[in-house]
Amino acid sequence: MVIEFYTVDLSPFGRGVWMTLEALGLEYEKKNTNPLVGDTKTDAYTAINPFQKIPGLVDGSVKLGESKAIACYLCNVYVKGRQPTARGPDPARQAKSSGPRHDN
Numbered sequence: 001m002v003i004e005f006y007t008v009d010l011s012p013f014g015r016g017v018w019m020t021l022e023a024l025g026l027e028y029e030k031k032n033t034n035p036l037v038g039d040t041k042t043d044a045y046t047a048i049n050p051f052q053k054i055p056g057l058v059d060g061s062v063k064l065g066e067s068k069a070i071a072c073y074l075c076n077v078y079v080k081g082r083q084p085t086a087r088g089p090d091p092a093r094q095a096k097s098s099g100p101r102h103d104n
């Protein structure tokens with residue numbers, strides 16, 4: 001299943017995730033999601049990122065918001081030889097527990 005990446009090209013937060021996806025050579029589908037026209041306020045998008053901001057990411061059953069949490073998740077899952085960190089071996093759980101705003 002291809003990774004779904006929700007952003008707009010000019011978002012500085014989205015670009016960090018975009019660069020991470022590219023650097024890791026991952027296959028992904030970029031879904032244009034413009035907060036200025038309400039794309040982040042839909043129920044479907046709120047289920048991905050309850051804070052209703054871009055970027056958002058869906059990787060199978062994993063739904064994440066917060067650019068740094070997403071970048072850390074991608075590196076933890078897709079960088080070969082990456083060791084589990086002190087927070088534990090579950091990258092999705094780690095991403096969500098890495099700050100109060102990651103609680104989605």
Ligand SMILES: N[C@@H](CCC(=O)N[C@@H](CS)C(=O)NCC(=O)O)C(=O)O
Binds near residue numbers: 013014035068
């Ligand atoms: N801390 C968040 C910030 C995300 C953020 O502020 N995104 C902006 C676009 S660059 C946004 O979605 N703004 C819409 C809004 O606040 O309603 C992250 O790192 O992902």
